Amino acid sequence: MTKVAIITGISSGMGKASAKYFKEKGFEVYGGARRVERLQDLQELGIHTQKLDVTDKISVRALVDRTVKEQGRIDVLVNNAGYGEFGPIEEVPVQKAKQQFDVNVFAASHLTQLVLPVMRRQKSGRIVNISSIGANVYSPLGGWYYATKASLNMWSDVLDSEVRRFGIRSVIVQPGMTKSEWSKIALENARQNLADNSPYSDMVDKLDSLFGKLKTSASSEDLAKVFYRAATDVKPKRRYFNSIVDHGMVMIAKAMPHTYRSILNQLMK
Template identity: 75%
Template sequence: MVRVAIITGISSGMGRAAALYFQKQGFEVYGGARRVERLVDLKEQGIHTQVLDVTDKISVRALVDRTISEQNRIDVLINNAGYGEFGPIEEVPVENAQKQFNVNLFGADRITQFVLPKMRQQGFGRIVNISSVGSNIYSPLGGWYYTTKASLNMWSDVLDQEVKQFGIRSVIVQPGMTKSEWSKIAFKNAKKNLEDNSPYTGLLNKTEDLFSKINGSEATSEDLAKVFYQAATDIKPKRRYYHSIVDHGIVMVARTMPNTYRAILSKVMK
């Protein structure tokens, strides 16, 4: 029997790699992104693509309805669509913070609400939510991004408790630093958020320099696609999935020894 996965945000990075990897493993893959012109080659390779804006209820429903109409099942939902926007909390416009929540958290909720009735009818399903180690660790200027991911973690845990009675599980993948354009985009947005003559300019430069030097544990998008697959297919799923022991370790330090993590961060920021 063919398994079916819906993956959001497949135009680049981890989402794109996951779409290709899941297909290679025998899944019928449905997915989309706002930049539909970047989906042409995926469509040519047999992935079912369409324009998708996770902030638009009509767009989200169209993808789910198409999947059910053509396959009559949804085994896996990968909530991958998201982005990072950095900037000092004092200066980031609240509208920008709301936009990030609308994509990173409420976008996942929109499509999940449409997928759950079919999964309940089936008696099985797996929802994989792509969070970040930044849901537990933190650095200056990432306040709103980290908050969206921490919220996604809690949302996923509560959802899991509610739906496991129906044979459905909700789990979290927490990527660390990846070989992608993510940090460049985050800091490009941060510079846009700075006010003229901002007192945070020096901190931004220092933080951006720190991110550029953290590359020892970087994972490729293809590495993360395999973690997505494990989270989607493990018979006994874990609450959290990590690419490396380094990613897992720094999260454990931040969670269990917050003062130690803060001291380490202060030291590396000097």
Template identity: 70%
Template sequence: MSKVAIITGISSGMGHAAALLFKEKGFEVYGGARRVDRMQDLLDVGIHAQELDMTDKISIRQLVDRAVKEQGQIDVLVNNAGYGEYGPLEEIPIENAKKQFDVNLFGADQITQLVLPTMRQQGYGRIVNISSIGAEAYTPLGGWYHATKAAINMWSDVLDAEVRRFGIRSVVVQPGGTNTEWMSVSLDNARKNLEPDSPYEPLVDKVDSLFSKMGFNATAQSLAEVFYKAATDPKPKRRYFHSLADHATVLAARSMPNFYRFVMSKLI
């Protein structure tokens, strides 16, 4: 029998590339996203794609129930769905901040709760949680996004301690800057979250300029390869990184916080 993977957030970027890669590797892939019109190519190659709202438990349950009903098993869950609610902390509406947690953290928890009974009955399973180097390294305007990714890391570690006795592992992938539309969407959100005549408008321009100059080399496809390794590694690690530079950035931010803050102050 083919192995079965559920992947969230498959309409674009890393999730889209991961769905195609897992399918190519022989998995039966189930997944979804809000933008159904951007998943036709996935449907064309036999991926079971459907509308998915990570803030709606009914929508999440429909995806999980379909996979279990049609395949009878779930080998891998990739919690990829997420976005960046960027903007100055003083001005982001609290409703937007709560939605950031609803999608990036609580949505992941909801779908995980639904797949765990099947994985536990099987006696095996792998939960791959897509975090970010932004769980430890930060930039201005990303406060709520960074908070959700730091939370995902801790949540995943606690989950792993609880479920590994059942043959299930929970691991984290921490991508760095990626050549996808994610950053442009996040900065668009930052501008939408500015109040009229905001004193933070120059800061948004500086952050935008900084990211434009950085020229991210990682692609959605190369990150999908990391997702696949995290999902199939015979001896899973707690953390997976795309590059040594990403890993080094996390280590520097964690072990030398004052130095990291100094560098940020010089860049922005």
């Protein structure tokens, strides 16, 4: 029996690489993104694509209904769509903070609510929520982004405790820095969110330097394989990491918060 996956945010980065990898592994893959012009190559691979705004209920419902109509089942949902609304907490408009939660948390919740009845009927399913090591580690200017990822972690754990009895699992993947557009967009947002003559303007350059110091060899293709393990492991873990470095940073931040703060202060100098 061919398994079916829905993956959000497949126009670039980890989402795009995951759509390709799941297809290579034999899944029927459905997904979308707002930038449909970036989906042509996925369509040519046989991936079922469409325009998708995860904050639009009609758009999301159309994706789920199409998947069920054409395949009759949904085995995996990968809640990958997300972005970083960086900027000083004092200066980021509340509306932008709400939008950050809408995309990174509430959109995942809405999609999950739509697929759970299908998975319960099947008595099986996997919800893979793409969080970040930023759910535990942090830097200046990322407060709202990190808050969404910490929320997603807790939300996923509670969901898992509720749906395990139906044969469904909810798990978290926590990527670290990867070769993608994410950090560039986050820094652009940080600069856009600075007020005129902001006392925080120097922090953006320091954060840019910090991101540069955190060089990584992790590619979107590497993370696609982690997504796949999280989606298919017979005995899934609560958390998935791409590397021991990512896992180690989280462990230090959780177990030794003062040590983490000292390291961060040194890196931001």
